[in-house]
Amino acid sequence: MDFSKVDFLLSVHSIKQLPEEGMPEIAFAGKSNVGKSSLMNTLIGRKALVKVSARPGKTQGLNYFQVGNQCYLVDLPGYGYAKVPKAMKDAWQGLISTYLEKRATLKCVVVIIDIRHEAKAHDSQLIEWLREQSIPFLPVYTKIDKLSGSARGKHARLLDLGHGINKDERILFSSHTGQGRDELIAALQSFLFS
Structure with missing residues (x-):
């Protein structure tokens, strides 16, 4: 699969606007400012197709x-601390x-988690809810370039423990260095074509 051939299609604000079901879909979820847009840009090999913002709640x-x-x-x-009105957040x-x-047509939810922080309730709730709904998901721990090798391993183990994840079920990723990109592509292809 060639993830470099990507175009923005549309922004959906109500269920009625969703495209017709046909092609498989991979969704990307994460706390505000976790590096979701940066990860997606790294995945597709483009600098700014997915808009990156320092302001939480941009998407x-x-x-x-x-x-x-x-x-x-x-x-x-x-999700999380985005400074938007409660009514908008509820919507x-x-x-x-x-x-x-x-x-x-949803094949997988990529759950993006910042490796530098301990297990957060929002992430645990999403993961547990996805398990309950039998929705396939792939945890990706981002910003690994911000930690040394030993600290990275320690933080990854704490997140695994906090979210009930096995080491072989998640990916370590850096948008800065591209580490983990090949593993992410391989994992997404297995979800798409299983």
Whole structure:
């Protein structure tokens, strides 16, 4: 699969706007400012197709990117501390949960977690909910370039323990160095074509 052949398709703000189900979809979820957009840009080998912002809550819809004629990548709004009105945050949550529960073409949710921090409740709740719904997911620990090798291993083990994840079920990733990109592509292809 060639992840470099990617185009922005549309931004969805209500379930009625979703594209017709056809091609498989991979969704990307994570706390606000966890490095979701940077990871997606690294995955597709482009600098700024997915907008990166220092301001939490920048992504306000389900942003669809089409990978050739093969699949969609769906950038979900960040969860957590985004400084947006409660009504808007509630609307996001309704849109996101309905999308995740009902979308038959959804093959996997990439759950992006900053390796530098201990296990957070928002991430644990999402992972547990995905398990309960039998929705396949792939944890990716980002920003690994910010830690030394020994600290990286220690933090990864603590996150594994905190989220009930086995070492072989997650990927360590750096948008800065590209480490983990090949493993991520291989994992996504296995979800898409299983």
